[in-house]
Amino acid sequence: MKPFLDKDFLLETETAKKLYHEAAVDMPIIDYHCHLSPQQIAEDYQFSDITEAWLGGDHYKWRAMRANGIDESYMTGNKPAKEKFLQWARTVPYTMRNPLYHWTHLELQRYFGITDLLNENSADAIYEKASALLRTPEYSVKNLLRKMGVKTVCTTDDPTDDLKWHQKLKDDGFEIPVLPAFRPDKAMAPEDPAAFNHFVSLLEKVTDSKINTYPDYLKQLKSRHDFFASMGCSVSDHGLEEIYAEDFTTDEIEIVFKQLRAGQTINLDQNRKFKSAMLLQFAKWDHEKGWVQQFHLGALRNNNTRLLQQMGADVGCDSIGDFKQAVALSKFLRTLDDADQLTKTIIYNLNPADNEIFATMAGNFNDGKTVGKIQFGAAWWFLDQKNGMISQLNALSNMGLVSRFVGMLTDSRSFLSYPRHEYFRRILCNLFGTEVENGELPAEQLNWISQIIKDICFNNAANYFGWSHLIENK
Incomplete structure (x- = not known):
């Protein structure tokens, strides 16, 4: 049984592993179509917490939360940020086989070095660690682009x-x-x-x-x-x-x-x-x-x-x-x-x-x-x-x-x-x-x-x- 999201995630053969680790992994990125805010880049915006960075405008997550019976106030409403994050964390285990499950944990690993699975029990610790990092200069939006x-x-x-x-x-x-x-x-x-x-x-x-x-x-x-x-x-x-x-x-x-x-x-x-x-x-x-x-x-x-x-x-x-x-x-x-x-x-x-x-x-x-x-x-x-x-x-x-x-x-x-x-x-x-x-x-x-x-x-x-x-x- 392979570990979840390890270095060979989605790579099923030795040749696939070789191609990824030797040819693909270090290639830079051209993002020739996105909806990022040029204002946030120009101002080198600093997110207040992981809720703002993750749930602020992500309708993929909102759809999943609605399907999971979460009230709209935790998505587009004025509930406190940490409460919104907790509702997303409660939803994540139910997103298995949806790409959101992979993306969520890839993002936690690649940006924050967090390898724990996100769920209701881990939510507090993950929220605090990711949010603390996002408030540091190294995690301004310009540095997030550089990091990737x-x-x-x-x-x-x-x-x-x-x-x-x-x-x-x-x-x-x-x-x-x-x-x-x-x-x-x-x-x-x-x-x-x-x-x-x-x-x-x-x-x-x-x-x-x-x-x-x-x-x-x-x-x-x-x-x-x-x-x-x-x-x-x-x-x-x-x-x-x-x-x-x-x-x-x-x-x-x-x-x-x-x-x-x-x-x-x-x-x-x-x-x-x-x-x-x-x-x-x-x-x-x-x-x-x-x-x-x-x-x-x-x-x-x-x-x-x-x-x-x-x-x-x-x-x-x-x-x-x-x-x-x-x-x-x-x-x-x-x-x-x-x-x-x-x-x-x-x-x-x-x-x-x-x-x-x-x-x-x-x-x-x-x-x-x-x-x-x-x-x-x-x-x-x-x-x-x-x-x-x-x-x-x-x-x-x-x-x-x-x-x-x-x-x-x-x-x-x-x-x-x-x-x-x-x-x-x-x-x-x-x-x-x-x-x-x-x-x-x-x-x-x-x-x-x-x-x-x-x-x-x-x-x-x-x-x-x-x-x-x-x-x-x-």
């Missing part, structure tokens, strides 16, 4: 953000680049005219302009796109149910925009056409600048109206959707490719039933000029667990070139989430190591396989995003 070997961070930022915290980080000379990513989802969300007009008002304010027409709107969005580029941005991101690729005319979109500015509700056909027009425009701007565009597809968000009204979005009430992805995704990419306006693109899938659809779609639009131009992105959200990662890696291996994969990202709001890269790397090494020992891959090519592992862990992302200067010993 992070070399670049891409945050997720609204077009109306002034990016002042990114500027401060540049001015302060923080050695880990913290770059903005352009996330214009609110700019193409006309479902709620009031919310859309609020976004337009913010855009007017940040651009010091009046936006009365659709051309005005595009002009000022383009100015923000340009501003983001001036701040080092080279990545965009969209979180969508599906890709929108309806046929439309400019006149139709101008009418829709006029209706929205008048506060009028538009119909479903108009909605989809407006989204299609905006999505295509953003993609063309990304191509002009040579950015990488990312599409996170398939989430059915805000299912619980009661909690949405009480607390807003992103509180753990989202799920996997069953949207039809293939036809529109093909049309969207094809339209850009036909016009020679298709930039580097990463497509992320949330529905495991669609893995092969996404993996084969990525292969349709590579151009023979850019290595891995269209990527089938890492397993994300509900799929960034053992089975989900294996399924994504297998689909990509079977349908494309996993050796050119840009690897893992955190997609997290937590500064303690970087052991997810270790989790991914162990799973990756186990897949390759097992196939070597099964005779499915050649043992005499182990040095080459080790290089593939290193590339997937770090080098491919560094090259793909244009940060190859981060690669040591090139």
Whole structure:
């Protein structure tokens, strides 16, 4: 019987162990998509305790606690911090076989050197030790990033953000680049005219302009796109149910925009056409600048109206959707490719039933000029667990070139989430190591396989995003 979470955790063969410990373990991290706070990084924030660091915005944990019958006041309410932590500790033993069980204990080990299992009996001691460490200078958020070997961070930022915290980080000379990513989802969300007009008002304010027409709107969005580029941005991101690729005319979109500015509700056909027009425009701007565009597809968000009204979005009430992805995704990419306006693109899938659809779609639009131009992105959200990662890696291996994969990202709001890269790397090494020992891959090519592992862990992302200067010993 193997010990829990020992040095060979998830590594089932000697070759897997060799690949992990000799090739993967010391590779640094590029976190090219996350939801970390640039303000907290710029201010070198110090957490008050482990509750703030762990439960402050982690809807993964909130979902588990709700399922365990824990009252909402211990998650999003105003209960004392230690009481909240105790409720999480009581929940942890019930998370066995959920990735939260692994992540919780990996984080306790990697950041705090705590090897005890978290439960109701150990909660007090773990709370005190972890919280005491978090209050020391060595555990400021900048040092948490350094501790995990992070070399670049891409945050997720609204077009109306002034990016002042990114500027401060540049001015302060923080050695880990913290770059903005352009996330214009609110700019193409006309479902709620009031919310859309609020976004337009913010855009007017940040651009010091009046936006009365659709051309005005595009002009000022383009100015923000340009501003983001001036701040080092080279990545965009969209979180969508599906890709929108309806046929439309400019006149139709101008009418829709006029209706929205008048506060009028538009119909479903108009909605989809407006989204299609905006999505295509953003993609063309990304191509002009040579950015990488990312599409996170398939989430059915805000299912619980009661909690949405009480607390807003992103509180753990989202799920996997069953949207039809293939036809529109093909049309969207094809339209850009036909016009020679298709930039580097990463497509992320949330529905495991669609893995092969996404993996084969990525292969349709590579151009023979850019290595891995269209990527089938890492397993994300509900799929960034053992089975989900294996399924994504297998689909990509079977349908494309996993050796050119840009690897893992955190997609997290937590500064303690970087052991997810270790989790991914162990799973990756186990897949390759097992196939070597099964005779499915050649043992005499182990040095080459080790290089593939290193590339997937770090080098491919560094090259793909244009940060190859981060690669040591090139």
